[in-house]
Amino acid sequence: MSKPFYEIVDNLPTGNITVKALNALDFIAPGEWENIVGFKNTIRQVTGEDDDDLIHQIGERVIWLYNDKSEGYQRAMWLYQTVDNADTALGAAALANKVGEKIGFLGFLNKVTPKADKAQSIDLSLKVVVELLAFCSINGIPGDNIGDFVKSLADYGGESIMRMAALICFDAMIPLGPDFIQKAGEVIEGLSTSELENHPTFGKIGEMIPGGSSSGKLSFIGNSFSSVTSWMGNFVESKGLTVEGITGQLSNYVEIADDKLDYLAAFLDMTTNYYEHTGTQTVAKHIIDRAFAEI
Numbered sequence: 001m002s003k004p005f006y007e008i009v010d011n012l013p014t015g016n017i018t019v020k021a022l023n024a025l026d027f028i029a030p031g032e033w034e035n036i037v038g039f040k041n042t043i044r045q046v047t048g049e050d051d052d053d054l055i056h057q058i059g060e061r062v063i064w065l066y067n068d069k070s071e072g073y074q075r076a077m078w079l080y081q082t083v084d085n086a087d088t089a090l091g092a093a094a095l096a097n098k099v100g101e102k103i104g105f106l107g108f109l110n111k112v113t114p115k116a117d118k119a120q121s122i123d124l125s126l127k128v129v130v131e132l133l134a135f136c137s138i139n140g141i142p143g144d145n146i147g148d149f150v151k152s153l154a155d156y157g158g159e160s161i162m163r164m165a166a167l168i169c170f171d172a173m174i175p176l177g178p179d180f181i182q183k184a185g186e187v188i189e190g191l192s193t194s195e196l197e198n199h200p201t202f203g204k205i206g207e208m209i210p211g212g213s214s215s216g217k218l219s220f221i222g223n224s225f226s227s228v229t230s231w232m233g234n235f236v237e238s239k240g241l242t243v244e245g246i247t248g249q250l251s252n253y254v255e256i257a258d259d260k261l262d263y264l265a266a267f268l269d270m271t272t273n274y275y276e277h278t279g280t281q282t283v284a285k286h287i288i289d290r291a292f293a294e295i
Contacts, residue, residue, distance in 0.1 A: 005039075005066040006059065008077070009284050012037040017253075018272040024249040025165050028239050033162040036281060046288040054295070061291035062284075072137030073283055075208070079137070080279025082204050083130045120175045120265065121187035122199050125225040127167055127275065132224050133208055134279065138286050144210040144220065146227050153231050158285075159278040165239075166274045168232055169246045175265035178236075178243060181229045188222045196221075 003011075012035075013019060019035055026033070036045050043055050043062070066073045132149045141148060156164060172180040193214040196202050202209075211217035235241075243261065250264075 005063060005073075005077075005284075005287075007039075008280055009037070009039040009042055012277060012280060018274050018277050020253045021170070021250065021268065021272050022162055022166060022274055022278070024253055025162065025169060025246075027245075027249055028165045028169075028241070029161050032157060033159055033278075039284075042281075042284050043288055046285050047292045049292075057295055058288060058291045061295055062287045065287050065291060066283075072140060073287055076134040076137040077280065077283050079130045079134045079205065079208065080283075081276045083127055083201060084273040084276040085204075117176060117183060118187050118191075118195075119199070120171070121184035122191070122196070123201060124167070124171050124176070124180070124184050125188050125221050126199075126201050126205065127171060128228055129209060129221055129224045130205065130275070131164070131167075134282075138283060143208075146224055150227050150231065153228065159281040163275060163278040163282070164235070166278075168235060169241070170265070170268045170272070170274070172232070173236070173241065173243050173246060174261055174268070181233055184225065185229065188218075188225055191218060193218055 014035060014037055022033065022035070034045075036042050039059065040055055043058050044050060047055075047058065049055060049058075065071055066077075132146065133143050135149050135152060136143045136145055139148075153164070172184070176183045196218050197206075197214055206214075206217060209217045209220060211220040247261070247264070
């Protein structure tokens with residue numbers, strides 16, 4: 001990791017397109033997510049402590065734990081960053097000057113390229129795998145422990161449940177439609193190892209995925225995705241999520257056209273990094289809780 005952890009947390013934005021898009025999903029889990037930023041401020045918020053000396057001690061311990069490569073915190077952070085960078089690299093720089101403004105969506109159609117359903121389905125399944133691997137890394141359990149991960153979803157809250165809500169809305173329902181579970185499942189089931197190997201996101205994180213060979217990794221990806229489909233389906237149903245409802249909320253921040261949802265998905269890929277943003281907050285909370293308990 002090139003940046004120290006305190007700097008990563010300090011540099012979390014307070015009002016860019018990612019934050020606005022996540023705020024648009026507040027209707028799914030009202031008041032569940034607060035955009036806590038800043039290293040010392042995060043320590044205060046997580047621990048409830050105000051003593052500067054104690055906050056400094058906790059901060060030192062957090063940095064030590066994060067830098068210890070025998071722990072899984074750096075690996076989790078790398079996974080969250082890498083899976084998002086694969087989406088955002090193409091267009092984020094070009095649109096950086098629009099951060100904080102209301103985006104005229106149609107004006108950017110010439111800068112985005114919609115993904116085919118197959119590519120989008122692979123992206124969705126790989127983000128599920130990254131969430132699983134990061135969960136295992138943060139909690140110090142084997143990276144192929146699908147069962148514990150699925151059980152943990154029932155306890156997700158705060159930035160973690162917001163990350164999963166964004167995954168379902170931005171990377172599943174908007175680009176693939178309400179039957180995204182069936183669509184993505186069929187794509188993954190019919191995927192060849194060469195197609196997987198040629199996917200750019202897999203090229204970045206493939207070495208981290210259990211399974212040994214490409215066929216073994218493909219099997220692990222399929223098993224990981226299928227293991228969360230019931231949870232995803234129940235989440236969509238219990239929250240009453242519809243594509244129209246999601247885009248209606250987003251329209252408070254982005255001018256969109258109902259017949260251009262594939263472009264909207266590409267636009268969100270380019271301009272948001274919700275996995276890295278909320279992933280940083282998740283890693284920070286876990287390390288701070290541990291450091292506080294140890295001190």
